[in-house]
Amino acid sequence: MKEFKADELAEYNGENGNPIYIAYHGKVYDVSESKLWRKGLHMKRHRAGHDLTNDLQAAPHEEDVIQRYPQVGILKKVDDERQLPQPIAFLTARFPFLRRHPHPMTVHFPIVFMFSTTVFSLLYLFTGEKSFETTAFHCLGAGILFNFVGITTGIYTWWLNYMAKMLRPVKIKIPLTLVMLVTSVIIFIWRISVPDILINFRGLSVLYLVLVLSLSIMVTIIGWFGASMTFPVEKD
């Protein structure tokens, strides 16, 4: 039976009319005939051409659905763990959730705090209630702190699960994350130096407000491109 290396398997992804293969527990199956794997994408989430053993844990069905399809080969085993630094290899083997989950678990914090900075600033401008402006400032501080957590876990998951490959979403995420960090620090220092920058609204306040609005836009784009890697949009 044919033995597939991971990069060989990746070619059987259903793109450009290629056959659609998936690997499960070391066996490679041909699911080209399945309507549910059209163009190599299953449930708008799982991509053919990969080892999907771990992904099946989240599925509403068992492995018997895979066994409906012919086995066409076996997947060549690569001992990935051995190439990892010892503490990371140990921890990811002992606690498998540490491999993929830290980034999705932590990115909600910078997202919500950056959004809240914009929302509470606008609420202040619409209502004149000063505590909204103070809340916006506090959220900004939290957004800056949690952005570092997002960056750390992002670089970790990119290195661990994507071999630090310069994929398009990452090419956009990294510089934009840094721009968002610099922008948020500028706003924070500005607000400390001039606490009434929004309260006594003047010419420069418009620039301050534009920067505050830009946080929500940037965090949306960063999140969107991140999610495009975990939840690919189906192409027609």
Ligand code: HEM
């Ligand atoms: C969030 C994860 C998933 C969801 C929501 C999902 C959902 C479904 C549903 C609703 C079906 C039809 C059920 C049936 O025919 O009995 C199906 C079939 C199937 N699924 Fe999944 N699935 C998921 C993950 C996976 C993964 C990770 C694999 C591969 C390891 C997989 C392989 C298959 C196969 C081979 C079929 C049979 C397709 C056919 O008969 O045409 N699924 N899936």
Ligand code: HEM
């Ligand atoms: C520069 C540092 C960053 C890098 C290298 C990076 C890289 C990645 C990678 C590789 C993924 C895919 C994860 C997977 O497939 O499991 C991802 C997902 C994601 N990233 Fe980042 N990221 C970074 C910073 C951030 C920041 C600061 C945010 C938010 C403020 C963010 C939001 C997201 C979101 C929402 C997802 C999707 C998570 C999911 O679908 O569950 N990322 N990122």
